[in-house]
Amino acid sequence: MPNVTVTVNGKSHTVDVAPETLLVELIREKLRLTGTHVGCDTSQCGACVVHVDGAAVKSCTMLAMSADGATVTTIEGLANGSTLHPMQEAFREHHGLQCGFCTPGMIMTAVDIVNRKGGNLDEHTIRDELEGNICRCTGYHNIVKAVGAGARAMAGGGKSAQAAE
């Protein structure tokens, strides 16, 4: 069985994996980081979004072997110890989650949007950029508010996403 070496949330792991193993399976089943979720089998829902070398990736769409040598951040690695990332804070403050299942992927996507588009996001941009993440609970209203507020907090001296990774 081949092995891969990945740095996940700052910690290096060398793991034996079957060649068909997906990155999400490596994260959830081998590393037991179960905050990254699986909500579909067609790369549509975005519950499994993590950052690979700083960019948002649907971890159900990437083979674990393709992540060899990569740096991965999952939802568990976003906070700085007990200090939440501004985007996590914004989701709580604006009630941007209900059942919580899509939330890790939403937050990881939201941080990536800010990394790419900056902290001043209008509603239209946020809604467009969330195209790859499905939520069944919130009707997106409060997610959109949370992403906008989180983006402003990230830009306004809050801990940057890069620093978190």
Next chain:
Amino acid sequence: MSATGIGAAVRRKEDQRFITGTGNYTSDITRPGEVRAYFVRSPHAHATIDKIDVSAAKRMPGVVDILTGADLAGDKIGGLICGWAITSKDGTPMKMGAHPAIAADKVRCVGDAVAVVLAETLLQARDAAEAVQVDYGVLPAVVDPAKATAKGAPQLHDVAPNNLIYDWHLGDKAATEAAFAAAKHVTKLDIINNRLVPNAMEPRAAIAEYDQGNDALTLWNTSQNPHVARLVISAFVGMAPEHKLRVIAPDVGGGFGSKIFIYPEEVVALWAARRVKRPVKWVSDRSEAFLTDAHGRDHVTHAELATDANHKITGLRVHTIANIGSYMSTFSSSVPTYLYATLLSGQYAIPAIYAEVDAVYTNTAPVDAYRGAGRPEATFVVERLVEVAARELGLDPAEFRRKNFVTSFPHQTPVIMTYDAGDYDASMTKAMEMIDYKNFGKRKAESEKNGKLRGIGFSTYIEACGIAPSQAVGSLGAGVGLWESAEVRVNPTGSVEILTGSHSHGQGHETTFAQLVSDRLGVPIDTVSIVHGDTDKVQFGMGTYGSRSGAVGMSAISKALDKIEDKAKKVAGYMMEAAADDIEFKDGKFTVKGTDKSVGWGDVTLNAYIAHKFTGGQLEPGLKEGAFYDPTNFTFPAGCHLAEVEIDPETGKITIANWVAVDDFGNIINPMIVEGQVHGGIAQGVGQAMLEGAHYNADGQLVTGSFMDYAMPRAADLPSFKVDTTVTPCPSNPLGIKGCGEAGAIASPAALINAITNAVGHENVPMPATPSVVWKAAQGGMKKAAE
């Protein structure tokens, strides 16, 4: 109002674990030595199972065992049941076909399980599943409920000739016919309420473990009501006695009704775990979820509304064919009957109503309660009829509604319900102000200048929630009582644990229930924990659905808190050498009336446990009380949604320009959470009205079987919503709560279709109103206008 008490927008306590990825969903759990289960499922909608050969598959790497329906029958594991008895017009009971957890002789829908593979890894189980050889004798299928009872239609269950489960009715047929005979005007509509797939984001999952030494089973599952699951799996399936079966529903990622029901996979996991003596884990793929989760809606209805010369509604009648699918799911029979026809009076004083409902089997996934369950279907019928009637009569739809609103309470409808409180004009008037109704004409003219069509649509809905008085539902056929339980355990140090039979799968009970306790006992919210979802911890409960957790679940907690307060006063009395009757309790302090003598909450709770001051042995030590609360009536949330759309007639693209919701949920515990429930409900209703539709082809293949084909609402499909409330407290429970979980999904489809039909100028716009549907409608509307 305190910062954490009733009425405060307290940020949710449960969020910490969800935003940090440390939640504990069923699929996150692994048990030592577990095997993975993968089901072999029928690719045919209707077929005999002629032969199953598992020999080659059993020899594949990692396979532990492969079990079939014959093995299940051999072990005398019972089938699944529907727990609500409905009686046909002629007095005969509903015709329920057998529903084995694994089909043995015949499959009745695509996705019906025919075998389960147990293997060391999921990949090995999947590989072996492909090697299971099944010989099917393919039979013709029927998927359209309107064709299910036709002569020569394929027959699903021998016990149900012509696929008819029941033909049921409600209301006064003769009085309704008389109303129509005397009517000045009759409005008629044919409506298809489209089939939906609930699609909670967490797919269903089950982990079962067998404890050989104690001959006991534990099931972790994605359930909205673990105690009911245990009861059914014990008493009807016969898996194990209740005291030897523990069901744990940990964090559950959304339900919307679809996780109320007891499903085959849970039964199979338990049975298989006991057979192979290892934990068995099954996690649904999304593709499996599309095929096997209970779907929602799927009604074919003809509806008529009679009005007199004064524009008063005098009668309403409907005939509905309800698709139940291939098997009767747990509460499927109640949805198109007592959760549907009982709401056909809407917010209106209608003297005569008659409803006929035929429930039919088809070769499709089972259909059961989905957010709103029957009430969205009823609201769509009533609110479309009323809107169309107003248009036909040349009246403003608001004026026509006002003329017919129920205005005095209690109000007895002709279809069972007694509305207890409400002010329907207040919510409609407020909604009209919020959307600037009087200037709609200007906005429409502006759109027209830009080559766009603009429309506005009302939905003044009512629903029956807080389900429900046990005696009432029992008289209507329910196999269970629908009370709720609560236990309040106060620790010596004053912290409080609430054990509730309600279950939270996104609703925020850990916060709202704690708010009630904080408010009542004057303790900090952080010292209150809510325990739910484990049959070993909570003695019994009926779970969460039908917007019942506030009205029924919290009322049970309130009742238990009354007892806690009484007992604590007695403890305080011993401490201050005063009679309990002379003790006042406020803001966490016990005071002897008319004196400055007082003791605090923590002193009292400690004294309750050390018991040093209880003289005479008359007071038991400890501070723990339980209560069962059985409501005295349903609750009746109601309100008004107004949708305003702009349509591009060249492309059929709909833009939701404005959405206003004004709801009367009675008293509100946490307005932030209530608004979130409304937002989510609207999104699901908008999804039904313009995006979602489960479509089977004539062979019974689900052609909308993934998120690639089934249009889930995405962020860009929806606007931000303007949400507000009016309040008439519910008189039938101690907290005055009506419930808010389903209103959005109930109200919104009619509002949107009323807006679209208003824009295109005719009523022929089926759901989902996709761009192609709306383009055709807009073109037709323009042609009509040109004539």
